Amino acid sequence: MVYSSGMDTLNCIACFVHSAKAGSFAAAARHLGLTPAAVGKNVARLEAELGVRLFQRSTRSLSLTESGEQFLSEAAGGLHSLEAAMANLANARGQPAGVLRVSMGQSFGRHHVVPLLDEFLRRYPAVRPDWHFDDRPVDLIVEGFDAAIGGGFELPPRLVARTLAPAHRVLLASPGYLECHGEPNSPAQLGEHEGILIRSPQTGRIRPWMLRNRQGLPAAIDLRLRMSFSDPEAACQAAQMDLGITLVSTAHALPYLDSGRLCRVLPDWYVDAGFISIYFAAQKLLPQKTRVFVDFLVEQFRSQGLDQRFSAL
Missing domain, CATH: 3.40.190.290 (D-Maltodextrin-Binding Protein; domain 2)
Known part of the structure; x- marks a missing residue:
């Protein structure tokens, strides 16, 4: 097996992971700033290097093969860590920056998280919130979220949580x-x-x-x-x-x-x-944008007494 340069291989893996998460080369291309053709070529190059087919392709759908499922489960976390490392180094003057994708419940988010937005952006103006309001547990790794807020369910593997309130x-x-x-x-x-x-x-x-x-x-x-x-x-x-x-x-x-x-x-x-918690990937090199948001949310719930107000006692 002959591999191309390390950066080329990383680009190919990024195209594969984002295509698998999004379900299409076009959606992955929009996320990566490439053309769908370029994403497809990078995935094909990765398949050639690995010697396995990662996707089943048709004119209307893109689905993972068994090998693709296995490779995604093993590669997605590593890619996330590498992207976090690169993003942290690229932050202007060491300040947290980038798109912050967070999932939270609709009513909970509107009433208790959105009101904190002004103060958060005042502290971290280079972070761009991309918040999704959905009353369901999400798969952070597969769906590409930096963090999620929820409660009343068992924490999935490879994730850690900080408690916000009962x-x-x-x-x-x-x-x-x-x-x-x-x-x-x-x-x-x-x-x-x-x-x-x-x-x-x-x-x-x-x-x-x-x-x-x-x-x-x-x-x-x-x-x-x-x-x-x-x-x-x-x-x-x-x-x-x-x-x-x-x-x-x-x-x-x-x-x-x-x-x-x-x-x-x-x-x-x-x-x-x-408990209601904010949960995120268990990794040593957590992106700065995610780390400061988690710390900020825990701080605000404590300082505003929301952790006590959510208690029925």
Whole structure:
């Protein structure tokens, strides 16, 4: 096997990894500032050097072969580290710079992260945010994100996380609903009330959360299913219409509680879903833009007391 120069090989690997992530040579070309033909040639050169076919090509699709899947899993992390090293060296006067791709939940991002943007850019003006609002766990390596914010799920391999706040969930209803139907005094009385429940966007199922009180005693949530949504904002809006009791994260609940549009039901009870965290690739040479954003977000959640406000206790 005869390899071309190291930089040529690195360019070929970059074209392969970005094509695999994006699903097309054209999308990879836009990211790399090349033409689709150049990306295709670089991938073909890499395949020739490796002696294996990495993609199955057709006129309409580009899919990884088994060898391509294996090579992507082994090469993507190394390429990310090399690109980070080069970006860090290229930063003007040592200041963090570059595009910062972060994934976060829609409502969480709008209410709790976007308001921090002005201060972040004041400190790091050479960083260009590219933020994606999506209520699902993302694959940082495959999808090309620098970091993501989320909670309530198991951390994927090769990632580390910094905790931002508790991921608690609370029961909510409108003052009008409680005035009309009465306020339950114990979890056992929830079965007498209409439920506005939330389906998982990933599974389509309603998760059977368990309540606990300050003493740690468990209790089931036996609301009568009146309606279900895949979006907690929609559930809160329905609850505002006096249609029932819903269960949402404190991150979603805070704007409604602060305005008085909704009230907590059974305020001594809550669901503990772990923690909301910002997670990123586990690597020694983390890009400066990612490192300063992670540190900034943790700092802001502490200094503004958001870590305490997200607690249901």
